[in-house]
Amino acid sequence: MHQIEHSSSTTLPDTHQSAWELASIQLSGWTSLPILATSIAILQNNTFLGALLTIIVGNAILWFLRLGIISMSYEKRQSTLDIARDYLGKFGGYFIACLLLLSTFFWFIAQTTTASHSITHLLTIQENPKIDQFTQISVLLGTISSLCCMGGIILLKRLSTIAFPILIVLFLLIIYAIPDKTIHTGEASLSLAGLSLVLATNLGVTSDLPTFFRHSKSWETSLKALTIIQLISIGLGIASLYLGSIIAHGLEVNQETFLSTDHMLLKAPLIGFIFLSVICANVANVYSASVGWELVAPKALVGSKEYFILGLGITTIFILVADLFSLDFFLQVSDSSLVNLCMVLILGSMISRQKQRLPDLFEKSSYFLAWLAASAINILQYSDVMLSNISSILVSFIIIFLALIPSILRKKTIN
Amino acid sequence: MAIQIGKPLISHDQNFIHLTSIQSVSLGLPVIFIGRFLTTQYSAGTAICSILIGNFILWLIAISIISMAFEERKNAIENVKTYLGKYGAMLMWVILIVSFLNWFVLQINFTLPTLRTYFNIDLSSNLVRLGAGIGFLTALLAIGGIRLIKWITLVSLPPIFCYYLYATVKSDYSFSSLGGWGLSIPAIITAILTLLPGVINYPTFFRHSKNKADSYLAITLMTVLISFFEIATIWMQFTKEPGSEFSFFAISTLVFLLWSLICTNLVNIYFASACWESIFPQFEGAKGYAIIGLIGTAAYTFIQIYTPILFLENLANCYLASLGIVLLIAFLVRLMVRHRPRPFEKGVNSFCWLVGCITATILTVQDTQNNNQTILYGMGACVVTFLVILFIEENAWAIQNLWKQKNLAGE
Numbered sequence: 001m002h003q004i005e006h007s008s009s010t011t012l013p014d015t016h017q018s019a020w021e022l023a024s025i026q027l028s029g030w031t032s033l034p035i036l037a038t039s040i041a042i043l044q045n046n047t048f049l050g051a052l053l054t055i056i057v058g059n060a061i062l063w064f065l066r067l068g069i070i071s072m073s074y075e076k077r078q079s080t081l082d083i084a085r086d087y088l089g090k091f092g093g094y095f096i097a098c099l100l101l102l103s104t105f106f107w108f109i110a111q112t113t114t115a116s117h118s119i120t121h122l123l124t125i126q127e128n129p130k131i132d133q134f135t136q137i138s139v140l141l142g143t144i145s146s147l148c149c150m151g152g153i154i155l156l157k158r159l160s161t162i163a164f165p166i167l168i169v170l171f172l173l174i175i176y177a178i179p180d181k182t183i184h185t186g187e188a189s190l191s192l193a194g195l196s197l198v199l200a201t202n203l204g205v206t207s208d209l210p211t212f213f214r215h216s217k218s219w220e221t222s223l224k225a226l227t228i229i230q231l232i233s234i235g236l237g238i239a240s241l242y243l244g245s246i247i248a249h250g251l252e253v254n255q256e257t258f259l260s261t262d263h264m265l266l267k268a269p270l271i272g273f274i275f276l277s278v279i280c281a282n283v284a285n286v287y288s289a290s291v292g293w294e295l296v297a298p299k300a301l302v303g304s305k306e307y308f309i310l311g312l313g314i315t316t317i318f319i320l321v322a323d324l325f326s327l328d329f330f331l332q333v334s335d336s337s338l339v340n341l342c343m344v345l346i347l348g349s350m351i352s353r354q355k356q357r358l359p360d361l362f363e364k365s366s367y368f369l370a371w372l373a374a375s376a377i378n379i380l381q382y383s384d385v386m387l388s389n390i391s392s393i394l395v396s397f398i399i400i401f402l403a404l405i406p407s408i409l410r411k412k413t414i415n
Numbered sequence: 416m417a418i419q420i421g422k423p424l425i426s427h428d429q430n431f432i433h434l435t436s437i438q439s440v441s442l443g444l445p446v447i448f449i450g451r452f453l454t455t456q457y458s459a460g461t462a463i464c465s466i467l468i469g470n471f472i473l474w475l476i477a478i479s480i481i482s483m484a485f486e487e488r489k490n491a492i493e494n495v496k497t498y499l500g501k502y503g504a505m506l507m508w509v510i511l512i513v514s515f516l517n518w519f520v521l522q523i524n525f526t527l528p529t530l531r532t533y534f535n536i537d538l539s540s541n542l543v544r545l546g547a548g549i550g551f552l553t554a555l556l557a558i559g560g561i562r563l564i565k566w567i568t569l570v571s572l573p574p575i576f577c578y579y580l581y582a583t584v585k586s587d588y589s590f591s592s593l594g595g596w597g598l599s600i601p602a603i604i605t606a607i608l609t610l611l612p613g614v615i616n617y618p619t620f621f622r623h624s625k626n627k628a629d630s631y632l633a634i635t636l637m638t639v640l641i642s643f644f645e646i647a648t649i650w651m652q653f654t655k656e657p658g659s660e661f662s663f664f665a666i667s668t669l670v671f672l673l674w675s676l677i678c679t680n681l682v683n684i685y686f687a688s689a690c691w692e693s694i695f696p697q698f699e700g701a702k703g704y705a706i707i708g709l710i711g712t713a714a715y716t717f718i719q720i721y722t723p724i725l726f727l728e729n730l731a732n733c734y735l736a737s738l739g740i741v742l743l744i745a746f747l748v749r750l751m752v753r754h755r756p757r758p759f760e761k762g763v764n765s766f767c768w769l770v771g772c773i774t775a776t777i778l779t780v781q782d783t784q785n786n787n788q789t790i791l792y793g794m795g796a797c798v799v800t801f802l803v804i805l806f807i808e809e810n811a812w813a814i815q816n817l818w819k820q821k822n823l824a825g826e
Contacts, residue, residue, distance in 0.1 A: 135544045139716040316551035
């Protein structure tokens, strides 16, 4: 067995995670309504067979890309940020640290807000109308998330290994109990339309994988975990095609379905599913952001209590700003910045493999500029300033590829 | 920094200014408004005199409480355990947890409506959210533990003192409005009872004191400052002229109210940590404080009905006041009577407290409005029970002793 060496064995805890533990952490962190709803979005512009094919091909591509990302980190047990610093330089590392923190912050708020709304709709507790049930649910979710963040990776692992099987059971119960199982397909013909959506939704999360996979027992374990993740993702993606009747626009639960029927068999597992999935997602998000926090925060606020500080800090802001304004723009920007990071790292890794050395200062600068330019153009796209009709992932890929050409050509010059 | 051996690491680095800052800044609106409250019941002159006398008596009680616990640097629960035994400490644990939740919730429930009234803003839909946000923020700050509390309150004391001076000077209330000077026994008792539950918990903070001299000096300085803060509210007007929302005074009032709330609940969390330490030693420290803060925030968010909170608060105040008087008498009796066996002494103390608690509970159930009278009756029941037992016990001991001496002489 190829045993993983690690650069910081004295500080990195829990470096013997099994394939199932690694997979559970990822899957319980992703298996939430907004992610599952991607399947429904694919179906809107595709036939059932086309959607099926898109999900399978998308996951196969993701498996390949994720393998590349994980292979970059396994030797020294590096986190996403460590790799980003290797490829984008120290200065770029600070940008990525901030990006990880902001991305976690936006996702935490967006997911918890959506979950709180959904649970508030589903729970019909008779209370004084003056009592703000949305805030009560938000506080409950925020409090439990903060408490679960307390134990870092060890508590996250325990939580995920317990929660993931429960989430699967609840998901199957939901599918079983859905009153309308009709699959509403779009009018387009068989195609791979929606592939960019699968990649855009999942590549952002992909760049976070090294932070979690550095805890793997071995390279073989990481490979097994990744394969399990993709296979289960395909299963969940296909099953999610049946969720169309319970998910409304905005990725919340469709109130009409629940108001028209008093279906407790559907309500109860859905509440449990939303509740558990948002807690797991929040805890995983906070752990992912902790590597960024370790770089930018004062030393006194780093250590065993950093997860708690992060969890509580984000929860505090979430309670104060939840539902006050739309986070869609910020979510799009942070997500596409993470996707860009993922692309830069994969291309950078390919270049490094060819050169058989880590990037030098010139390459680091060009990688950083490529990421920065692609992210800046994405912001302009989302603001409807330019290129708003073209897929952001395509635009990013072209910009990054063009920006990396000097680095690729430079190799030839040196040789 | 001196560290005590044989116990969890407790820093002994606080001088009298640190101790004073912590207790003076964290009074909270319900306590400092006692001056204004007494003025509405009596004349302002009587309120001032009563507050001064009440705080002077509290000074004496505080000195006694600190003297009990200082040598072994005990927290409030450990101190109670010394005098009331294991079961008394367990009861104190329960009461302190209930009290903490009540105080935490009460501080938010008292301050936010004051803000709403003062700024005349419609917070109805977001009031709970704002309260919960402040609760989370307090829990986050609590991670810093006693060191952060010390520095936050130390830095806050001068601006808060200046705010009181500014608000007093700016007030329309003149000295001629003070009315007649005088003393009122009920007003003095009210002034004492408002702070007595807090005084019982002083050992939890004063165990961090550098030495006894710093503790005593801190109590004196606190008495002066707290008296000033309580009296100043007679002048302070929490009403504003229309259109002055963004005036310097309005903004400083907003900052004062919110900051006082956060400081008070930070200190409340540390008060409750005494309970937490005894039950969950593995969660002692930063995590423990944050968990306590989260529990308080959850309590505030989910218990939106005022009546049970008021009922529990009244009960907890009665129990803590009764405990205070029992501790005080036990301390004095221990100084005078040295022949009592310790287990018997603890049993007697616990029994007296129990009688006080039962009396207070019955009276609170009958009448929830007259809390001060209930507290007084509860304390009175403790004192009477204590005196009766002491009377019987000492005479029994004297007769038994004489009998023994007589038998020895006969032999």
